[in-house]
Amino acid sequence: MSIQENYSNIKDQLPGHVHLVAVSKTHPVEVIKEVYDLGQRVFGENKVQELLEKYPLLPKDIQWHLIGHLQTNKVKYIAEFIDTIQSVDSPKLLSEINKEAGKHNRKIKVLLQVKIAEEETKFGLEAEEVKDLFQKFKNGEFPNVEITGLMGMATFTDDENQVRKEFLNLKRIFDELNQLKSLQTLSMGMSDDFPIAIECGANSVRVGSAIFGRRDYLK
Ligand SMILES: *Cc1c(COP(=O)(O)O)cnc(C)c1O
Numbered sequence: 001m002s003i004q005e006n007y008s009n010i011k012d013q014l015p016g017h018v019h020l021v022a023v024s025k026t027h028p029v030e031v032i033k034e035v036y037d038l039g040q041r042v043f044g045e046n047k048v049q050e051l052l053e054k055y056p057l058l059p060k061d062i063q064w065h066l067i068g069h070l071q072t073n074k075v076k077y078i079a080e081f082i083d084t085i086q087s088v089d090s091p092k093l094l095s096e097i098n099k100e101a102g103k104h105n106r107k108i109k110v111l112l113q114v115k116i117a118e119e120e121t122k123f124g125l126e127a128e129e130v131k132d133l134f135q136k137f138k139n140g141e142f143p144n145v146e147i148t149g150l151m152g153m154a155t156f157t158d159d160e161n162q163v164r165k166e167f168l169n170l171k172r173i174f175d176e177l178n179q180l181k182s183l184q185t186l187s188m189g190m191s192d193d194f195p196i197a198i199e200c201g202a203n204s205v206r207v208g209s210a211i212f213g214r215r216d217y218l219k
Helices: 003-012 031-037 049-056 072-078 091-103 127-138 160-180 194-199
Strands: 019-023 042-045 063-066 084-088 108-114 143-153 185-188 203-207
Touching: 003 019, 003 031, 019 072, 031 042, 031 049, 031 063, 042 049, 049 063, 049 072, 072 091, 084 091, 091 108, 091 127, 091 143, 108 127, 127 143, 127 160, 143 160, 160 185, 160 194
Parallel strands: 019 042, 019 203, 042 063, 063 084, 084 108, 108 143, 143 185, 185 203
Antiparallel strands: none
């Protein structure tokens, strides 16, 4: 299937309230422009270096989301233009984003990444840490960030029940925080599991290979 077909196929599967982040990591700017020309404006990258190479070559109305683990010393390179950082996985990173956003007189939107997968490999905050950070944010501790929601990744497995359990767990935490202060975004679901994520309450999905094709896994 062509990228165009892939894209409309995915769009057709998303209910109106679900936002799409097109995950363009490893794909060249020409291909990203193709999807842009189909109307997509929100793209996700997981590496700062790669994003910095692509950013100047693509239209300025793209909203870039950083979705991969971010080292604190790299925040300064993207603070001026990044729309949303979805992968905030430590208090230290949140403080750094707050500081760098302040230097540019802007507020950066962030999602707190919650560790929901049973696997040991995934980054993310524990539920208690999430609540603690959110409380601090609510009390005004990070004036230059806007915590707009939560992000999570389920275990990489064929066991749908496991995936569902993890997504529902994140939804529960989301609902709890949402009572304290209203949140917009629950980002969960990728190419293989986004339909389950949506069933479990996701209103934003991060889809890469189902649009752009398989990545070169040697990279
Ligand atoms: C790569 C990536 C995605 C997209 O994965 P696909 O399986 O290609 O859809 C989503 N979220 C994160 C955090 C990623 O790193």
